[in-house]
Amino acid sequence: MTVIKDGESVLLYLNERRKWLVEAREGREFHTHMGIVRLGEVIGKDFGSCVTSTLGAEFYLLFPSLCDRIRQVRRPTQILYDKDIGLCLYRLGVGPGSVVIEAGTGSGAMTGSLANIVRPDGHVYSYEIRQEFMETAKRNLEKMRLGEYVSFRNADARDGFEEKDVDAVFVDLGDPWLVMDPVHTALKGGRPVASFSPTVNQVEKVVEAMAKRFVDIETVECFVRSIRVEKGKTRPMSLMVGHTGYLTFGRKILEK
Amino acid sequence: MTVIKDGESVLLYLNERRKWLVEAREGREFHTHMGIVRLGEVIGKDFGSCVTSTLGAEFYLLFPSLCDRIRQVRRPTQILYDKDIGLCLYRLGVGPGSVVIEAGTGSGAMTGSLANIVRPDGHVYSYEIRQEFMETAKRNLEKMRLGEYVSFRNADARDGFEEKDVDAVFVDLGDPWLVMDPVHTALKGGRPVASFSPTVNQVEKVVEAMAKRFVDIETVECFVRSIRVEKGKTRPMSLMVGHTGYLTFGRKILEK
């Protein structure tokens, strides 16, 4: 059992489509269309237990994964989807201790995912040219309690990265082909880069830019479809996300 | 730059479809249809550099990610695909320090992926009823140098797990519905379980078994399609993997 402490984050669960990230806090209330949940009463309860709103609705107190936290971040920009982040982290081979550059912080969804996985000994260097995005991402990372694993750089990735000998680079920019030279300079030999782009045309350009000094280049798109499972009535969901973007992977070579 | 040492693993890259995990070792040779690569000559070179085979073919020396190592494991059983492992790790919220149970070690692909991500302070407890599978997986984990983060249990998961208060459980069994009670007992409150199953019928049963004491149950299938990117001739690949299995996620509640 793990008891919820004062100030701890909790995922308040009503049903599959209604869940909120809240903070257990004496005197605070959380208002929903199904009544008010008193967040002080949550303190001292076990994760997994149930509380009742003022209207009698049952809410479960779930432990928020990083994934839950990221879905709830403030997002001035479109954030990456689970499917893309998961595949990307895995294919990049990042893990505890990795040193990673991110070009294009955006709202910090990938930043947080990288920081979570490289901690405590690794580090993420995240570049963002738009100051206001960087500030929002910084605050988002603080809320995830991952801020100490990230150095934010309010700089143009196209001008190059300060870091050298990094283990992996993730690029989420509108013009990723323009940073392939800096990416090459910053990476250790034989190490991977991944680039996320919504359009086919961006993909063509980034692959062309990579082709000179990277090998094992592969572009993929990832789809996830939900299944509505109900005994005797199981069927895929009617609507699905048809496209987010393409992921292009490559690995640095020293000369070609 | 990172120099390849004696005994170190190297991903020998010829082209997108031809890459091999080899060991830099004095006096050893690696034979391919494109000639012999002398693995002693590799020592002292930088990752990312190029060697020439006896037939004049160029091979690049890439740094093997965990992902590369896993694809090359001995596999008495079908192994999980990147797309499923990546999504699963991310959705389970496992990270450095997590304590995780795996029910159904198989060839150890997921075991290695979990071990890599929970190290150095977390741990994986992996259950496998078939002794010979467990032994192969053990050897695979040793090769990945991740053995110390895993405790193998040659036991039937349906009889329950020794561990309590774990952060997440991953199930890859033919009859996952039969372990949902032990999974519930072993998990901390509000924490996630994921189950991988190839058939719709298994999914129906596992969802039914979960429904009693888990919430936020979702079943998804994940597709990945490769794009052949070539300037002016870009098109998706003709063949793709149409199905591996379904991933079902749920979260433990204390009572319902």
Next chain:
Amino acid sequence: MTVIKDGESVLLYLNERRKWLVEAREGREFHTHMGIVRLGEVIGKDFGSCVTSTLGAEFYLLFPSLCDRIRQVRRPTQILYDKDIGLCLYRLGVGPGSVVIEAGTGSGAMTGSLANIVRPDGHVYSYEIRQEFMETAKRNLEKMRLGEYVSFRNADARDGFEEKDVDAVFVDLGDPWLVMDPVHTALKGGRPVASFSPTVNQVEKVVEAMAKRFVDIETVECFVRSIRVEKGKTRPMSLMVGHTGYLTFGRKILEK
């Protein structure tokens, strides 16, 4: 050139998402958020030409295909999608002169598609147990000017079909497995049946029911994804239909 006559159907086109099936008719008006189109002025114009609304918006006068007409039918029930109708017609091998039974008229989308393709010498016999659905479908077929190629039967398909020696049968019922015996009786030897069902469980049952006296049984699902093509910004659409239903095909054998 083909001139639009009084009383003729026209597809009034504003943009990809806004098009309406209207009737050229003296004195009639069609109101849109972009102004009023006078439908009398359309008479005598060529298909493909442009008219201007009272608010100055340009509408093109397109020739409505059967497909356009079907999308616009009154639909008390969910109608089949283009992708499923197209594949089904083609795989059933129906063409001019075919005699076809439809079990489950619904709104008449498939009825119209079948009628259009078997005319003028073929015929469609369409069974619908719910009188009000049949009446709506009848009116829809009249509007498509295909009524003469269809005989509607307000009867329960499970009780059997009046027709014998038909060339193909299409089934769109909630319990298709219950009509496989009547389907077998009505079909010529070696001829095809197709059944449309939303759930996996229906598919399992219909395949089981078919297995006794049909061969070459195949179940497929069909996806269509739209691509937003724009020079330099081409990308698939973000949302797509993830599921409508499964199509199961089989062919009658005489004994097994």
Next chain:
Amino acid sequence: MTVIKDGESVLLYLNERRKWLVEAREGREFHTHMGIVRLGEVIGKDFGSCVTSTLGAEFYLLFPSLCDRIRQVRRPTQILYDKDIGLCLYRLGVGPGSVVIEAGTGSGAMTGSLANIVRPDGHVYSYEIRQEFMETAKRNLEKMRLGEYVSFRNADARDGFEEKDVDAVFVDLGDPWLVMDPVHTALKGGRPVASFSPTVNQVEKVVEAMAKRFVDIETVECFVRSIRVEKGKTRPMSLMVGHTGYLTFGRKILEK
């Protein structure tokens, strides 16, 4: 019942993956790995009945649909898939009586599909620049007994079409954008064109070429996945066709 006559085509069915188009003919034999089938013995039997090979294997005598015939044509070029043909025929709105131009005959798969659906009063004009392809397609159409509904033109579609006022045009060329002017000239106002292309770049160019004098332009890709239905073990097939090509639809306007 329909009795098989001398000279009639029969689909000899062993299992889902093994079926052959043969001709019932006195004295002829058909050799398979499961023994010899005497094709003279087939005459006089009913479609749907079963014959036994010299090795005791059972073969069913199925009625070949056009779709079966097309899959078996000689194919010097890649042929279109069911899914693409079905969707295309339906979206083009072709039916009995339609007059259609095809630019790029190829092996004649689409030619046959169009001919079958426009007969007996419609007609297909099929253009093919490579004489040898045209000859093969002609022979294929004769075998399908659809030759009389098609006029083959051994000419370059880019030079324009002889026909005017056609109901629909189907384009399957490597450079479809170069025929959009002739297509426009040949079509009746407000009528549809469809173009099939494997690459994204072709699609971009054809859409650009269409944009000037066509509206309601839409590009789609169509996927079909087979499901292995077995009671209690139902799952999608492991491999699927990931890509054949994109279908782009548009409709002629008179001026813009």
